[in-house]
Amino acid sequence: MxxxxxxxxxxxxxxxxxxxxxxxxxxxxxxxxxxxxxxVGTFIPLLKKQGMVGSLGSIYESIESLSTTYLQPKLNKETLLKPxxxxxxxxxxxxxxxxPNVESSSTSMKFYRCERHYSGNCYDYVANYENAICPSCQNVMTREVRFVDPPSAVSTGSSSSExxxxxxxxxxxxxxxxxxxxxxxxxxxxxxxxxxxxxxxxxxxxxxxxxxxxxxxxxxxxxxxxxxxxxxxxxxxxxxxxxx
Known part of the structure; x- marks a missing residue:
């Protein structure tokens, strides 16, 4: 764009x-x-150059500087810093x-299922990040499924949506x-x-x-x-x- x-x-x-x-x-x-x-996480990078009011900037900088040693194994910093x-x-x-630099996930949103999603209770679970653990069978959830936007509403008598x-x-x-x-x-x-x-x-x-x-x-x-x-x-x- x-x-x-x-x-x-x-x-x-x-x-x-x-x-x-x-x-x-x-x-x-x-x-x-x-x-x-x-x-909220999208505001801070945009406003840092112009000066942040309050303490949200400090939280953001803390995440930036915090070693991955202290983070949960499956956590990617980017999910917090660039939501x-x-x-x-x-x-x-x-x-x-x-x-600038505000990215929509509507066209890139991904979800993951367990490889055994066709059996047992595995079918009931979906994750929004790869390698999550299936609560039913404890296997890694790596089978990618894509999010589909609902069709845009079209007014009666209109050929397209605004x-x-x-x-x-x-x-x-x-x-x-x-x-x-x-x-x-x-x-x-x-x-x-x-x-x-x-x-x-x-x-x-x-x-x-x-x-x-x-x-x-x-x-x-x-x-x-x-x-x-x-x-x-x-x-x-x-x-x-x-x-x-």
Whole structure:
């Protein structure tokens, strides 16, 4: 997969210096929902260069430096340090690639059975790593079986599925704290009243593009802040304005 650029239209209050909300399409909403499906272990390598908040980075580094002498014989460090996210059935091939080195296991997931799976209780057991011990006969489980994704749901009258998490027939509103709701004129007016915007002339629309750099910044900000869009995009918009 190649890196995908996703567009957002920001509504900025230039007086209070904040993003009120953003207009977003299906691709950005799929990316946001995609974050919730990621194992925590995938966050840490992405954020280490930008600084980790809290102690999860210390746990990660402990696993990296711990000798295999102290680990269980069948444990592979990679399962902890580089966990794969399972997005079964959501059509991950169409998700925007905004986070680097996050691998889906939906197409590579493997399971193993006992060689004697056709007899006794061995048939009841399956493992997600090779050389597990069958609880029934104590033999090594080495016969590979593959995980099969369920078919993507197809809407009535539609010849194909969009994949991802949400439908692409509407525009979505994303709040500064990443709350998501369908976009409507009424909801926009209600929000302007809620934010006590008195000068419409102080509002500015700005279209921004997200690549992997912005994707990682959004991930980091979502773990630390309630003003994610402002924190990530307003400094960038300010720099672009000064350059112009």
């Amino acid at each position: 190649e890196e995908t650029n996703v567009r957002l239209k920001l509504l900025i209050d230039t007086e209070s210096h904040r993003v009120l909300f953003a207009e977003a399409g299906k691709d950005f909403i799929d990316f946001l929902f995609h974050i919730l499906a990621l194992p 794969k996210a399972n997005f079964s059935g959501c059509g991950t091939e169409v998700l925007p690639l905004l986070l 994949g991802g998490y949400v439908k692409g027939v509407v525009t979505y509103m994303v709040m500064d704290n990443l709350e998501v709701k369908p976009m409507s004129t009424i909801s926009s007016i209600t929000l302007l009243n809620k934010f006590d915007v008195k000068e419409i002339g102080a509002l500015e629309e700005k279209v921004v593009e997200l690549g992997m750099d912005e994707g990682v910044k959004l991930l980091k900000a979502s773990l630390q802040s309630k003003s994610v869009l402002t924190d990530v995009f307003l400094p960038k918009v300010k720099v672009e304005t000064e350059v112009q």
